[in-house]
Amino acid sequence: MNGTVVQRIARASPELIGGLATCGVATVHEAQGRTGLLASYMRPIYPGARIAGSAVTISAPPGDNWMVHVAIELLREGDVLVIAPTSPCEDGYFGDLLATSAQARGCAGLIINAGIRDVRDLTAMQFPVWSKAVFAQGTIKASLGSVNVPVVCAGALIDAGDIIVADDDGVCVVPRSAAADVLKAAQTREANETDKRARLAAGELGLDMYKMREKLTEMGLKYV
Amino acid sequence: MNGTVVQRIARASPELIGGLATCGVATVHEAQGRTGLLASYMRPIYPGARIAGSAVTISAPPGDNWMVHVAIELLREGDVLVIAPTSPCEDGYFGDLLATSAQARGCAGLIINAGIRDVRDLTAMQFPVWSKAVFAQGTIKASLGSVNVPVVCAGALIDAGDIIVADDDGVCVVPRSAAADVLKAAQTREANETDKRARLAAGELGLDMYKMREKLTEMGLKYV
Amino acid sequence: MNGTVVQRIARASPELIGGLATCGVATVHEAQGRTGLLASYMRPIYPGARIAGSAVTISAPPGDNWMVHVAIELLREGDVLVIAPTSPCEDGYFGDLLATSAQARGCAGLIINAGIRDVRDLTAMQFPVWSKAVFAQGTIKASLGSVNVPVVCAGALIDAGDIIVADDDGVCVVPRSAAADVLKAAQTREANETDKRARLAAGELGLDMYKMREKLTEMGLKYV
Amino acid sequence: MNGTVVQRIARASPELIGGLATCGVATVHEAQGRTGLLASYMRPIYPGARIAGSAVTISAPPGDNWMVHVAIELLREGDVLVIAPTSPCEDGYFGDLLATSAQARGCAGLIINAGIRDVRDLTAMQFPVWSKAVFAQGTIKASLGSVNVPVVCAGALIDAGDIIVADDDGVCVVPRSAAADVLKAAQTREANETDKRARLAAGELGLDMYKMREKLTEMGLKYV
Amino acid sequence: MNGTVVQRIARASPELIGGLATCGVATVHEAQGRTGLLASYMRPIYPGARIAGSAVTISAPPGDNWMVHVAIELLREGDVLVIAPTSPCEDGYFGDLLATSAQARGCAGLIINAGIRDVRDLTAMQFPVWSKAVFAQGTIKASLGSVNVPVVCAGALIDAGDIIVADDDGVCVVPRSAAADVLKAAQTREANETDKRARLAAGELGLDMYKMREKLTEMGLKYV
């Protein structure tokens, strides 16, 4: 199964992708039925980055970053690289040279269930990364992996062309086929929240706004 | 035992609370006999926040944030929300809407032994949070918990009205009944440190300042 | 074995040390054959610090920081303190008073396989620390340890006088005897990377630049 | 606060304690409203042990087992030692000599939020221990702690005289004042389960026995 | 997406399943190209169990075991239950009553990325479980999940009807469509190993048997 590179992948439209980026991880996650989050240990290397893009996936042997070079050739403007080692690994698969190359091909950022290095340079380049660890440990180029095959990354199933949304809250994946519906639901959710936010800011209580008091009493909540 | 909401809690005076905030976590922890620290995994979502306030405690079912709404009604100016799930959980109980509501009621910040989300918004709002994880995972509103009952949060016992002190070093709880004594001890400790700091900055050694050389020799320390 | 303080240690030249600091952790680690990294959990308390210096090592009992005072007397300009507890520990051995004292003696920073406290003050002082945890838990002064003996710290063997290189990528140790060769290899590596970086930035692929295509085909990589 | 030894503690009756031991951890935990469990990392050193007993609590400095000797003097037949370090620690506070001494005084077992050693001997003696780690690291006798004060151990609040229930499922604490009610609830629960077990063993489904089908349909469950 | 129960699933033949059980986890994992392993934290509750069976999957809300009852109705002789919470959770979803029910319906065992309880009873019943934790924490029945949908469990993608192989080495999943090929490859692998084992047992070296010496020399291995 290793050693397969899928060259052509379907991508969602830039409008869908841009819309999801604007909504952000928490809203998108809610909008698609509370699914798609990667594990909480996937943290950004610097605060403030907010991206969305089509996943170019890499199933990589532990400690071997050869396939990253293969994947970079397949990147299109706005894509997000996703690296999933086949066994648990913290090695630093990716640093400033690869980021330079990926950025030159239009890559919007990296999601890696392993280590990252050269974080100072990556920060200066504003190349955002969400990783399991910061670790300079070098990798080799000895074994094949695969590119643009489905991977499980940090607990989430990601297929090539799925939309990755990432910000300070972490990383969420949206299946490409669901992207339009999810965006719509996310935007509806956001619209609803504007009014709620204003009312809460004015001091109205969620207990009243959401009419929770009666149900809480029924359930037996006792004020003492 | 679940389903109890204690409406009235005793609070320490603003002077005591403000004094403890100024002393900070490390000094307060030392001043009360090296007790009261929450686990080291409780980290702030942004650097630089320093708060103290009376604890409004929430014992919450895992993945269920219903009681937060109940607790917000009970907040007074300067209080600190404390959320302790009853089994280990990283779910994101709290985000920008709840923060807006809590802040509107005067809440000074949140301590949560679980996840937090919307950290970008919370940072923009300057609503400080110390949490176990950043995780967007949504929660439900299905089961009762309790408010203002004693909880164990990240390894520390916290009762409603106890004073929470939190800064870049983490989180410390001071029992309300001990607050005056602890503040006094903390301020004494700080006063002592000013002189020491100046002498150390001038190059004097702790070995001399604390007169340690003799005891070290007695214990058998050998210079080679 | 405890209770030994080695007063005189050999140090690498300031030129070597400065050169290694400029190269940084990732490059130095590669240049010495991918060895010398400390565990990935050793994180800086603030971003942006880049240091190198001769290790003054402390083998400390868990929760006992007495030997830090002994070690500070032995510091010379530019040295880096290395604290390795003899059993796993997160206690806060070191805070602003010790940092003031160490900085006054020329200390360039601290590497500690335990906790650190007063991180706000340390950040303000620009005293960089790489630690396993931020934790205010106080320590005692009851048992002897040793100073300037070889220690295993966060998985790496460090001898007094070895060169510590630390930056946003973590911490790497270079044996003193290898420092000149490692620096040379690191600088060669850096020089090579300048050209590569420019070519990659211009859109050239690593696949072509490193001539990987043929070997990948030989190994059986299939494009579909 | 350290340095206090409470000599006399109230204990539940042997009947209550024996009854709780028979019910076991899972049942007791449910019977008291799903509270009282210690963290899941507290594991027995050998399978099959089932105990209950009155807690004799030790608040111990990290890596210092002096107070264990103090506590052993206070043990009565059937008591359970509970050791809670004041900061995270895996050191081996307790081994075969202390177990011999504790067993000679009637001790039924040990709960320790730290390390244990001599597990081969303890197994041979059938002295049961639930610990965070097996680790031979030795401890010192330099600092005071306290005995029979309330402690937080592995996330649970335990007061001297509370009843500890421990078996292969872990450890649960029952406040002494609640013991009679909890035992009653636990025995009722057990009685109810006998019939259910028989019906389930005969192939009846929980869906039918608990009449869940209608509610599931109402909630929207769809069979496809 | 939640609230879906797929009633009919395709299953591999008993011969395939039995064959895979005989080969065991390590061999099956190798035979399918080193894929399919669940995370190493999935450990058996007692040693010696070796099973294989068709997966009946449960996507469950954290701390909510309602769907287990739904799934049990769908079990056929020899099936293996697979429970994957939708966010990280250690709660004890499953104990002796559910095991009694599942066993009565022919269930061969349970794989759960959460907690298990009543391990003493489960061991006595010889109902094997591989879990993330042993934890008695009770769960609720308030929210829907889904049954027989694809799940990610402990890092592996599992679809209903896939074959679960589990033994003392952990858990491996074989996609149903690949089962015949994997079994064949696994049996070939086993046959090859018999001869090798005998030669190695007789003292022949792997270096010679696999003819490694020349390649090692080429790569630069130096004996000193």
Next chain:
Amino acid sequence: MNGTVVQRIARASPELIGGLATCGVATVHEAQGRTGLLASYMRPIYPGARIAGSAVTISAPPGDNWMVHVAIELLREGDVLVIAPTSPCEDGYFGDLLATSAQARGCAGLIINAGIRDVRDLTAMQFPVWSKAVFAQGTIKASLGSVNVPVVCAGALIDAGDIIVADDDGVCVVPRSAAADVLKAAQTREANETDKRARLAAGELGLDMYKMREKLTEMGLKYV
């Protein structure tokens, strides 16, 4: 530095090694000044094994077990293999074929800071292993490592020919040059404990036997 195989190593005498095995990990660790323990996560795959032997060390690339074959050739009767990956790794480097080969060459057991597989077979063969994980993940044979060079394994420095002592309490390393002294100290310690054990078993208190009461009072211990 990689690619070096040291063929001849000095070993301690069988008498020393056998003596240390009899004393066991906890006693040996104490006897050498509380040093030499490997991390507590190094656990035996089955209970009851007690070994000591000369270390044949392997510095291995992550996920690459080629060097194990090289090391096996160098084993002498009673040696213990020690495998230390150069970056964190849980892969299963070693299983029943390698164990068969190692056992045929006289190997007494394996210490591995990574994964182990075929634990059922290894248990049947009574080939003891202390490992970081049980994990079937396969490894490759692509890169060189080194044999019989100093390694840091699970936090401890181990040189070829050092004596490894391992039992249910974990793993301890004794530098070869210290072995005679450590054995003597360990045997003295054991002799002392026999009398103490008898007195404690008879109900004498450690407080009295070690004459602790006066010092505790001086330190301020208060009985209430």
